Amino acid sequence: MKSSVEQLTPTRVKLNVEIPFEELSSEFEGAYAALAQQVRIPGFRPGKAPAKLIEARVGRDAVLAQVVNDVIPVKYSEAVEEADLKVISNPEIDVAEIVDGQPVKFTAEVDIRPEIKLPDYSKLAVKVDSVKEGDEAVDEQLEGLRERFGTLKAVERGAKDGDHVTLDLEATVDGKPVPDATTEGLTHEVGSGQLIDGLDEAVQGLKAGEQADFSTKLVAGEFADSDANVTVKVGSVKERELPELDDEFAQMASEFDTMDELRAAVGEQVGQSLKMEQANAVRDQVLEELIDKTDFPVPEGVVQEEVDGQIAQMMQSIGNDEAMFERLLEAQGTTREDFEKEAREGAERSVRAQLLLDAIADEEKTEVSQEELTQQIIFLSQRYGMAPQDFVNQLQQSGQIGALYADARRNKALSSIVTNVKVTDDKGKKVDVTEFFTPPQEGEDEGDDA
Template sequence: MKISVRNLEPTKVRLTITVDSEELDPYLDQARKEIGKQVTIPGFRKGHVPGPIVDQRVGFASVAGEAINAGVPEIYSKALAEKKLHAMDQPQIDVKDVPQSAKDETKLKFTAEVEIRPKFDLPDLDGMEIEVPKPEVSDEDVDKRLDNLRQRFGTLVSVDRPAKKGDFASIDLDALIDGESVDSQQGISYELGSNTMLDGLDEALDGLSAGEETTFEGTLEAGDHQGEKAQIKVKVNSVKAEELPELDDEFAQEASEFDTLEELKADVRKQCEIDAEGRQATDARDAFIAKLQDGLEIPVPKGIKANMVADQLKNTGKDSEKATKDEKAEAEKNVEKELRDQMTLDALAEKMEVSVSQVDVTNFLASIAQQYGMDPSAFINSIVQNGQLGSAVQEVGRSKGMLAGMRAVTFKDPEGNEVDLTRFLGGDEEDGQSMEDQDESVQAASAAAAVADELSDSDSAEEAENKD
């Protein structure tokens, strides 16, 4: 096999692969066997038809076509391995030359254009020290957590006064474009100051009492007129304020297993300290990846970036064609970081010689299925059937490589004291799942979650089609 590589971009290449006859012959023979099992030829049993007879009866072109379909992907993968290239997307294959008969000496020749991971050298981990912040807990942290607990036991009471931030208002909305109503909703409960609906709604409601209404201009976030400006009429039906219980021993007994407020506060502080240690582990992870990338130029594949930006905008309810310049810039920034982090962790996994077992992948997918309330066996089967198993293996490899790399370096706080992250990183023989438990936003979890979303959407579409 002859392989030539042409660099089209820093992250894109075109491979031209010429296959010797002896390399193609096994695929031709296998194609003849498969075709021989499917055709009926007088005088021969199915599966026992000689190759020349198969060529004669179905035509060599059909045999060559099946051989190429089976052989090109395998030959392409071997070419990547031989040239030490790491593909990041599916290739665009273009078959140039094909032998026209069994005796034709023309060699199979095809090109493959694909986006690849750029080459870069990670720093040596031996002796590497990384500084991370200390896990500090303030009285404000404790008070905030206690306030959240109070809110769980709070009640809403009607008030006869204008609405203000923190109140809950029952409202009716009517969106008008050119004087015509395009969307309306009644009896919505909305918390002032939450900024969870239309831009401008919080300002419009502030100061309104029950029975009053106003109009403001806003941009519709969903529906047929998404992204369009509209006049929004809002009417306040009622205003309710949240009434929180007093912080005392009685509240401690109602909200917890403790008898006194002091005991509850001590437990809340302990939980805050555990959370702070988890944040420190996350800070350590981010600092570790940043240290690996320090001084490196890591270009990102343009095609993959464009697709991921479009997907990210779509996931946030934005049309890539209608998104603002700032929204696109923010999405591009996030995608570039995600891609660089992925490529860095892929390279690290290779550097650490990480191996991924079937148990690793099964446990990983089962944990994601559990998060989504899906049956683990059905979810794993769907992953396999949809050709996503390779992605899952890659994500597990990244996670294991990151944990192995973090165990190989030293983390210190600003005072120079060594930070023990064993609880989060696990030992050398452990998978380190505790780190992911502390931070569900790690790339492995987000990637598998995206797969779960995709499968869920596919199932919904299939159900809708069956109903029709």
């Protein structure tokens, strides 16, 4: 096999491959076997017909086509490996005319990873928010715990923000009832903004049994984009009553006997959580700084593929309803052109980050152990509420195991260089990141990095 590489752009090449016909001899046996499963010849079981009969039935050209289809992926991979190309997209393959006895020629255009000159990490500097004071964060957590154990109590006063109310709604457009916006006994938290515009303002101050009228623009259904008149009637008003932060509460809400013990445990958890949040912020800021400091061309085809994927995912989530998509854009005050422009900017930055982290991983010789990959799978399966094996099966069926490994490798590569970067908080204090980002010691397996 002969092959050559033609550089089309800094991120795209064309492979020219020529396969001598004699190199195909070993492929004919496989081609006949494949065709034998497809062709039915009287007197022979499937897969058992002789090669000459198969060729007589389907023709020599069909056999040649089968051979070429089988051999091209193999020879393409060999050409990529021989040229030491770092391909990052599927190839566009063009096969020349196939002539029996003559060399098989094909070309393959493919995107490749560009050359990336990495910056000196020690010259990078990032700033993150300082960790909140412990007492303030602990109080927030305990307040959230109180709300979880709070009870709703009926009140006779008018509704205000934070109250839970039951509502009856009736809506009309030009005197016609709107079934989608008509309901009884609906539960709603005043001030949450989770229902139609104008509702929270209308129920403010209303007592149980009182009603009010207001106007709003409908955003979905038969009367989408129409102005509707809505009557809301309050059935009940309840306020959330929170328990006192005392020993009795500690025993009810936790395994601790006293409030002091509960506060100390929450303080420890909060402290670790806040440190982890800061560590994540450090990693994100380092990546942003790397992207801003490193200039290289990004493959247009890969960016477009990501843009198309984002739009396809969005359309699938709304049942490929173009009209609904347009209404969503209008509700957000944007246009399809602006949406696609924003999607392209995000896709380009995402691809740039992936290419940059791949280059760092190569430079740092980053590898992901089987144990680390397993931990990543367990973490993600828990996030999606799936059993780990079911999650693995889904990844295998969709061909995403490789992508999962690549993401784990990129994350590990980024973590491995964070300790080289100067990190300070918004108060000018140096941030010690070694608790979460400890570089491998000399002689250690790099898979042990935190």
